[in-house]
Amino acid sequence: MMDYETINRAYAILSPVYDFLFDKIFYPGRVAAVDLLEIRPGNRVLEVGVGTGLNLPLYSRDCNVTGIDISKEMLRKAEERVLTLGMVNTKLMVMDGSKLAFPDDSFDRVIATYVISAVPDPVKTLLEMRRVCKPSGHLVILNHFKSENPVIGMFERLLAPVCTKIGFNTELKLMPLLERVALSPDQMHRVNLMNGWRLVRCINP
Template sequence: MDVVLEKRQVVRAYEFYAPVYDFIFDWIFAPGRAAAIKHLALTAADNVLEVGIGTGLNLPLYPPTCRLTGIDLSQEMLDKAVERVQNLLMPNVTLKVMDATAMDFADNEFDKAVATYTISAVPDPVAVLREMRRVVKPGGTLVILNHFRSERRVTGHLEDFVAPLCTRLGWKSNLAMPPLLKAVGLTPDLVSRVNMFNGWRLVKCANRK
């Protein structure tokens, strides 16, 4: 079943979630966050992009030496990230309201890009991943942390069944990983399962252009 998530639904949903997002999504999803940033294997000189940075829950995990740009569609989520940057005193971070399907960055501008819990919350995941590929240098690193449709029959059907409701809440419950990666020409170097019930997948790819 293909359920369409629209941009206005996402903007409205995250305007609503912004004040409470950290209470719900901090500790439950923390193990995956730590693993995702670790797999970026950041060095001091790295120029990194975080797509759909939200309230900036990953910010404390970045080394102070790297240059980080965070973008998000939701002004309300980004306002929280701005507060976090100020509290953590991170002059190395730049935050921008931007649609990840049409990024205002040059080709090959970044060494690495990461999207945590974002790819199933964007209206057009293929366009977002294509943009991530465009703005990351050849041979650079892409890390995606997300819940994808289960390959187990019953769980997969259950995720299809709840998809219309989840779409209203602002995310897709049944985004399938293999066709998505195929559509954008990405071959994972690593796929590992993280978080509660191993229900989320961490995908690391080299940006082979």
């Protein structure tokens, strides 16, 4: 399991180059993920692990967006983006996704893109996302999960020690994770390069 120190260290180093490395390559998934939220005017949207805020320009201006992240360095970049884009509907906060400081049922939509394998405790984080999402609200997760293909799975296992050092867990499996938090997918898609990332929407029970 990854610890907070490793994650904070990894993203402090990555933050200046994060957009350069991850903007273009992960863009198709971002657009599809925000589309799946089906945001309605006035909706309250929570983005967990908002990072440098690459998704922020994709949200409509008639909803209220709260972005949280554990890394101050990543959030600093997101703040610059919010200022540059004049996104007055967006609030950013340093917060741990596994201990969200919001009351139950606070948000209509909750999203985490490229995050769930980058947190120390994916189960707790998803349970928190569920807790703060209203009943019938949309929960959207976009991530790379461990492949069911044994050959790719073997490469992922080989890469695991390196990936852990830079803050990614390559061993996370989608369906067992969803089962542990009692969520079932309402929509599932494969996105990005070689369809290697999974986009999942669950309707909060």
